[in-house]
Amino acid sequence: MNTGQWLGLITGVLFGFLLQKGRVLRFDKQIGAMLLKDMTILKFMLSAILVGMVGILLLSNAGIITLSHKPMNVGAVLLGGALFGAGWAVMGFCPGTSIGAIGEGRWHAVFAVIGMVAGAAIYAELYPLFKSTVLAWKDFGKIGLQETIGISQWIIVPIFWLVAIALFILFEKKKI
């Protein structure tokens, strides 16, 4: 294995460890969030984002790392996002958590993984069709909120923190 593969493996082990400790790998937690009954995965994701965004934006400002926005391709993000949401609700896992769920013994996630590999193969076959249709509608490119709305990220980040903390207080009050 090369350096990149080793680094990926080590990072992945830590990632999987934290996903499992946060108890977010389970079908019931994922569906629980979608039924607005158990917000564990939102608490987990938002906490990760709050911490991560500060470090990543600081490192990017310092020129140590480069940001890598995914393109704001309108059709792709809207239709793709909707398809993902629908599939996610039926499957009860997302790509990363399906693999972790098998690791903690929830072996029915194997069917989800096989389905997702099949879905990836189907996407590869349909790619030319999507490229000339849904992907061709309108692409705003790789844009960040900072430059798009013209407000400094150091104003956006505190607002994001406040909104997230307000949500956390709401979740705890409602015991969800």
Place this chain on the structure above:
Amino acid sequence: MKLKTEDGGWSPYLAGAFLGLLAIVSVIATTKLIGKTSYLGASTTFVRAAGLAEKKIASDHVALNEYFTETKVKVDWQFMLVIGIFLGAFISSIMDKSFKIESVPPTWEERFGPSIGKRAIGAFVGGIVAMIGARMADGCPSGHGLSGMMQLSVSSLVALAMFFGIGVLVANILYRRRA
């Protein structure tokens, strides 16, 4: 705020904050050690897995496919990351004894019964639809939800809103029981 859950897990706030730190360390480590800033993600690996599997039976077909060519079918950093997720979850669940063989999850069973076949079909079909969506949107809850949001990407904000919005809608149709 409790740091531990009743079953020996960690508070999701604590585990999530550690994941945020891991994301920061990971972008530095990939930049320094591989020479390219790489962000946590998972769904591209499913494309590579599909490509590797198809190569065994029809390698010319994979070589000629535009999407596989653009994605580069190989076992890379993210591929090993995804394998690592499996190992990390296994280690953690063995350590705190939360490892449990589960064939049908409780919420599913309440609504659709104990049939493994039904659950398998749901997971398989849901998986196909979700992955087509994730590849179209260019990310999943890891790539968009975590990494994109940390960078304040516009596409990730929209994608995450769609993931959750449609997820809430479909889940409520599927699993909500009439009172």
